[in-house]
Amino acid sequence: MKEFSAKQLPTKEERHKLFGSVEPGEKIKPTEKEKMPDLQNTHKDFLFDINQVGISNVKHPVQVSSKMKPETQTTVGTFKMTSSIKQNHKGTNMSRFTEMIQLYSKGNPFDISIASLKAFTKDMAERLEQDDNQLTVSFPWFFERSGPASDMPGMNHADAEITILYDKHAGYQITVSLKGTITTLCPCSKEISEYSAHNQRGNVTMTVDLSSEYNEEVDWKYALLEAAESNASARIHPVLKRPDEKMVTEQAYENPRFVEDMVRLVAADLYEMPFVNKFTVTCENEESIHLHDAIASITYDKALHA
Numbered sequence: 273m274k275e276f277s278a279k280q281l282p283t284k285e286e287r288h289k290l291f292g293s294v295e296p297g298e299k300i301k302p303t304e305k306e307k308m309p310d311l312q313n314t315h316k317d318f319l320f321d322i323n324q325v326g327i328s329n330v331k332h333p334v335q336v337s338s339k340m341k342p343e344t345q346t347t348v349g350t351f352k353m354t355s356s357i358k359q360n361h362k363g364t365n366m367s368r369f370t371e372m373i374q375l376y377s378k379g380n381p382f383d384i385s386i387a388s389l390k391a392f393t394k395d396m397a398e399r400l401e402q403d404d405n406q407l408t409v410s411f412p413w414f415f416e417r418s419g420p421a422s423d424m425p426g427m428n429h430a431d432a433e434i435t436i437l438y439d440k441h442a443g444y445q446i447t448v449s450l451k452g453t454i455t456t457l458c459p460c461s462k463e464i465s466e467y468s469a470h471n472q473r474g475n476v477t478m479t480v481d482l483s484s485e486y487n488e489e490v491d492w493k494y495a496l497l498e499a500a501e502s503n504a505s506a507r508i509h510p511v512l513k514r515p516d517e518k519m520v521t522e523q524a525y526e527n528p529r530f531v532e533d534m535v536r537l538v539a540a541d542l543y544e545m546p547f548v549n550k551f552t553v554t555c556e557n558e559e560s561i562h563l564h565d566a567i568a569s570i571t572y573d574k575a576l577h578a
């Protein structure tokens with residue numbers, strides 16, 4: 273095999289200089305924090321209050337508990353954390369947001385139970401010396417799903433999100449959201465065709481304001497997933513043997529659903545959940561006979577219909 277002559281490289285320091293690195297210049301500004309200017313804590317008339325300032329796209333391992341298997345899991349959380357600041361306040365203390373995540377998680381997965389996030393947002397507002405704090409964490413939630421005939425398990429997932437707004441005066445506002453994937457079979461296609469009917473994956477997104485009575489006895493993720501799946505033409509499975517496939521194929525044909533049907537049926541289930549104050553349910557079908565999707569949505573606030 274041809275021998276290659278070893279390339280004679282300059283040292284790493286010489287390479288850095290070759291590519292433009294220079295020696296440090298004269299340093300005259302303070303290096304101790306207490307002697308440094310604290311611009312963000314300057315107080316003047318800065319024209320407007322700011323509703324939300326903070327950090328977003330923060331990724332951190334999170335621990336999720338569930339009534340479904342696996343009962344606890346570590347997954348990846350994407351955080352957005354903000355607070356308001358008054359007109360006479362120049363900026364927020366940006367480092368305190370991630371400082372608090374580290375304080376709560378101690379380098380382990382961050383427990384994102386509702387109780388933990390309520391405590392965190394209150395502590396965060398106090399650490400920022402502000403009246404409020406809003407946290408949104410979105411995460412893929414994994415759950416075990418077995419074939420309807422074979423009972424062979426596999427792992428499905430749904431996109432979940434929790435938003436907690438803490439206000440020193442108004443208390444907490446908690447909104448949760450789940451996007452479940454289902455099968456829908458078209459009622460019109462079934463009605464007009466001699467045989468078969470077009471069917472496709474549908475994405476049901478439910479966004480729910482939780483009432484103050486909500487406690488974690490009920491797993492909101494499971495409740496919303498069941499509201500989507502139990503009203504579908506059929507559920508989605510990771511492992512389907514032939515007996516399973518026969519069951520889900522026939523079940524879908526026996527339960528035709530427009531996107532309009534889906535949002536009305538899911539709305540009825542959400543309406544019956546005592547811990548739900550207000551909800552928006554959207555069904556978006558990845559139509560198998562079009563390049564476009566079909567979509568329907570219902571927003572309902574129980575307080576407006578009391």
Ligand SMILES: Nc1nc2c(c(=O)[nH]1)N=C([C@H](O)[C@H](O)COP(=O)(O)OP(=O)(O)OP(=O)(O)O)CN2
Nearest residue numbers: 305309310311312313363364365366367368369371
């Ligand atoms: N949009 C941005 N705003 C701020 C930035 C930034 O990089 N982009 N940076 C700062 C601060 O320089 C830095 O975040 C540290 O400020 P702070 O969090 O206030 O931390 P302190 O060193 O002041 O220590 P504390 O004791 O927590 O005040 C601010 N804004």
